[in-house]
Amino acid sequence: MAPANQSRLDLSEPPPPLELVEPHTPKARNAIAARLCEIVSWPESRIPAYERQLAADILIGLLRTSNVELRRRCAYGMMLIKDAPKALLRYLARDEISVAGPLLENGVGFDDSDMIATVRAGVASHWLAIAKRRGLTEPLTDALLATGDVPTAEAVLRNQYSRLSTQGVDVVVARSRQAPSLPNLLVARTELRPTQALVLFWWAGFEARLHILRRFAVDRSTLIQELGDVFALAAAEGWADADARKTLQVVERRQRNRAAAAKSAYGSLEGALAAAERGLDRGLIHEIAHLSGVKPTTASQIFADGGGEAIGVFCKAVGLKRPLMLALWKSLRRPVGDPETTDNPLGRTVYVFDTLATAKAQTVLRYWNWSFTADAANLERIAFEDAESAEMSLPRRNAALLFSRNG
Secondary structure, eight states: OOOOOGOOOOOOSOOOOOOOOSSSOOOOHHHHHHHHHHHHHHHTTTSSSSHHHHHHHHHHHHHHTSSSHHHHHHHHHHTOOTOOOOOOOOOHTTHHHHHHHHHHHHHHSOOOOHHHHHHOOOOHHHHHHHHTTTTHHHHHHHHHHHHHOOOHHHHHOOOTTOOHHHHHHHHHHHHHOOOHHHHHHHOTTTTOOOHHHHHGGGGGOHHHHHHHHHHOOOOOOOHHHTHHHHHHHHTTTTTTTTHHHHHHHHOOOOSSSHHHHHHHHHHHHHHHHHHHHHHHHHHHHHHHHHHHTSSHHHHHHHTTOOSSHHHHHHHHHTTTOHHHHHHHHHHHHOOOOOOOOOSSSSHHHHHHHHHHHHHHHHHHHHHHHHHGGGGTTTTOOOOOSSGGGGOHHHHHHHHHHHHHHOO
């Protein structure tokens, strides 16, 4: 006989389900996380540092499974805490950008080590937020620029509260060869040095080139005056010291090579340029270079300049008259244009020629000639982020920037 209770069971009906029919809401866990978010964001006067740290250590474990709104509130609360727990800061700094962005841009608890670690672990959106911070130091801007991200570099250059190292500027100069937006931003930076600017010139646009010439094309009157007696000493030694000779060549007042003119079959630079009207070959370019007191490599770079403004600098530096400059332009088979407007290469070149003083043009030409140094021969690919690049001599460093294909 069946038990009495069995008669009350309807065996034809399925048993009730064991799983929950309503989603379980971890109310207590969420409440703990929310309360801890408040506690860690209390001012320093309200909670001891060790208790804040304990709360932060517990909170990190809870945030891993918390919703984005709670994480966002936590990050917002941490923005003004100077002694914020580092582990929690770094955790939130690597969250999705809606959580990390405001904290990365405005959080006061970070130090350079935190920021650099976040740059190395982050993505472009995080780099961009960091690049907008006030008071970016040289090590941090170095790390941001080393990412190679152009929008990040643009943000760093636009940030008036950022500071760039010489190495960082080198990185931007090299990168700007493939990023046309960077030269216009870089030329306004106070950290840009003349040697870097006059290398940047070669691939900058017209407006950036004008800025470079107006800012860095200076005369050498003080150096000429103060080193005047040294020229006599070097001449008395027969210019035997190569380093002294090269140094004084950068400073001296005279641009043309009189000794070369005395030996030249053309008699003068003007004679060589007159011959160029019948055709300009490699040998004649070398002759023009020697007569102008520059290396053939320098002359070749100038004559091949894409914009043409370098030709205007060259012609002004060597003391040519405007008609001879126009004749050289024609001999080089450069595009024809209206010399009275700046909407074409010839017009922009003439503008540079007309507005640049001879002494200032000579300074620019000397810098360029210095950059095309034999010391740069067979340069390997240079990574300007490496500390070793800072040990190069200045001419070699300039040439490395000029010939580097980084970027």
